Amino acid sequence: MSIRRRLWARALTALMIAATPALAIDIPVVYLKQVRDAPPVLSNLDPLPEDLGLAGAEVGLADNKTTGGFMGHNYTLEMAVVPVGDDIAKAAEEALARSPFLILDVQGADVTAIADLPAAQSALLFNAADPSPALRGEDCRTNVFHTLPSLTMRADALMQFIRFKKWDKLALIEGTHAGDLAWSKAMTDSATKFGLKIRKSKTWAFDADMRRNAAQEVPLFTQELGDYDLLLVADELNDFARYIPMNTWLPRPVAGSEGLVPTTWSRVVEQWGAAQLQSRFHEHAARDMRPQDYAAWAAIRTVGEAVTRTGGNDPKALRDYILSENFELAAFKGRPLSFRTWNGQMRQPIPLVTQTALVAQAPLPGYLHQRTELDTLGTDQPESTCKAFQ
Template sequence: MTFSSMIARALLLLLLLSGPLAAQEAVRLVYLGLEADPYYAPQQLYTGLSLRDHHRPLEGLQLGLRDTRVLGRALGLGFELAEVTAAAEDLPQALAAIEESRPVAILMDLPPEDMAAALRAAGPETLFVNIRDRGDRWRREGCAANLLHTMPSDSMLSDALAQYLRARNWTEVLLVHGTTPADEDQLRAARGSAAKFGLRIVAERAFELSNDPRQRARSNIALLTGDARYDVVWLVDDLGDFGRVLPYATYAPRPVVGSEGLVPRAWHWTFERYGAPQLNQRFRRLAGRDMSSEDWAAWAAVKALAEAAVQAGSAGREELRAALRAPDLSVDLYKGVRGNFRPWNGQLRQPLLLATSNAVIAVAPVEGFAHETDTLDTLGQDRTESACAR
C-alpha cells in the first residue's frame, strides 16, 4: 500500500465516522471445532506434570471482533461470530447447517483428518480459513481453492529457523527427532529448509521414549548427541516430553533450536515492537492468559476479513471474498510488515518470530535474505516450489 493510498483510506474512514450511522449489515463468521478434540485435552505425564496445554483460540476471535468495532461502525457493518463444535461423524451435518446461514467464512480449528473430511463435505463456494494446522500438505498437494491459512506452515517455520542459523554461520546441524506423524511432517520441513539455505545435516538421530530397558539407548541424550561434530542441535519433538530435558544436556556444549530452545513461532507474548505489547495486553485482559500462536492466527483471520470488508465496502460474500484474495490486500499483523494471501496456495504472508521461553531473539525474514518480488516469500513454498494446483 502506497503512502497516498494510506492517506486516502484514512480520509475515507474519517468521512464515514463523521457521517450518520448506517444500519449495520452483518458479516457472518463461524468457528468450527471438534467436540472432545484430543489436541485440547490436558497432556500430563505419569507424574502429573502438564507439558503443553492448548486452549481453543476463541478469545483470539473475540479480540479480533472487538478490534473491528470502530471499523464496523464506520462502514455500517456488524461482525457476527457463531461457535460450532461437532463430533467427527457429525461434521457433514454440521457443515450443511452452517452453509444454510451463508457465512462469509468458516474459521477451521480441526485435526488434519477432520479438515480433509470438512473440505470433502462442503461445497466449493464455502470459504474456509485454517487457523490451526501447520501441515505443508494443505499448502501443497492437499490445497483447495476455497482454503486460506493464517497459521504459518511447517516449512515457513523451519525456513525462519534455517535463515537464522545461516546468518549466524551455524551451518553444521545435528537433527534429533521423534517418530510421531507430526514429527515426520516437521522433519521433512527441516530437511527441506536445511537444503534451501545451505545447512549441512551431519547426522540424524531418532529418539524413542520407552520403559523397555532394551530401548534405553534411544533416549540417552549423551549417546544421541555424541560421536558427531556440529554447531547446533535441531530438535523435532511435537509432544515435548523428550525435548524438555535436551538443552544443557547434549554431549557437546551446543545450542538447541527447533521444538525447544530457540523456537520459530507465529506469535510470542514477549514481542515488544510494532504495537505487539498493546495487543498482548488486550488479549491478557480478555483471556487471563498469554496470547499463543493459535490465538494470534484466529485474531489475524478476523483482522484480514475486516480489512477485506474495508476494501470491498460491503458485506456481500462474493465482494468480500474477492477483496480477501486481492493482491493489494494489506493487513496490519502487528509484526512490522503488512500481509496478504499468496495466490498460489492461500497462505498468509507474514514475518515469524524466533523466541526462547521468555524473549524474542530475532524476526524472520532475517536481514540479508532477498527475494525478487516479496521478502516474505523466502519463508515457505514460493510460487515455483508449490505443488498446489488451485
C-alpha cells in the first residue's frame, strides 16, 4: 500500500480517536539514551545503526497507538539524547518531570543512578540496553524492569543446546573488552550450571588486521586449544569473531558471538507471526530489527498492554499488573511473555541463530521447570541475589 494511503489511514484513525467516548488518558514515554563511544572494529560491514533501540520503541508506539485509538488512550514517545560524558542523571530528572515511563538506553551504574533519583521512585523504568547479571541481581531496583534478556539467559540458552547436541568438550576464545569478559564469564558459569566444562581458553589480543591474514593466524592460534567439540567465542563488539569460523585448526563449529548465537532477536526469526513485526520494523526503519530494538519495542508494548488491560496510567497500578499473573505480552516468540516477580526480568524464549537461519529456540524440549520452562533460562528465584523485590 502506498505511503499516501497509509497517511490517509492514520488520519482516519485520528478521527476515530476523537469519536471514541472512552476515558481519555495520556501515556507519555521517554526514550533516554546516553551516547557511548564505540571502540573500532576490524570489519566495516556492520555499522551500528544510529537509531538502534529507538526505532523499536517507535514501532511499539505505533502498535500502542492503534489500540489506544480505539480506547481513548493517547501514547506519545519522546527521545532524549545525552552526548558522551554529559550528565545523564540530570537528563533523567528532566525526563521524569515530563513522564513516569522511561526506556533506558544507558549502561550499568547509570541505570541504578537514575533508578535511585527521588523523582524515579514512583516511575517505571525499562532497561532495554544493558544485559549485565548484576542489574538483575545485587544491583536490582524495584522500579526497573528488564526487557533485554540477561547474559545469563542467553548463555543458558546456548548451553541447553550444547547439552542437547552432546558437544561436551568445549574451548573458549575471549576478547579483552569488558563486554567480552562479561559474556565469557556468563558462558563459563552457564557451562558449569549445565554440567559442561570449558577445557581450555585463550585471550584474543592480536592487533593485526585479520581481514588480511586470519587464514594464517587463526589455525595456529586455535591449534593450542587441543581437542574440543565446539569453540565458544566471546566477542560482544563483533570485532574478531567473524574471522574464526572455517579457519580453526580442527574442523569444528563455532558458537557464542559468532556461528551459532543465542540472541534476543534476529532477522531470521519469522515464526509465530514474527514476520509481521519484522516487516513493520523494516518499513519503519529501513533496516533489520536488532536485539536492542526488540527490547525497546517490548518495553513500550508492556506499558501499552498494561494500560489497555487496566484502563489507567498510574505507574504503581501498572507495575502491580505487570508483575501479576494476569499480565501476558504477545511478543512473537511463540508463547506469552511475563515478568519475574523476584527481579523484574522479562521471561522470554531465546532464539539460537546463524546469519541466515533459526537453528533452535530455547528453552529446548526436556528442560522442565515447576513454574514455567522459560525459567530454565537465567537466574532462578532461589539463586537470585536481588533483595529489593522481596
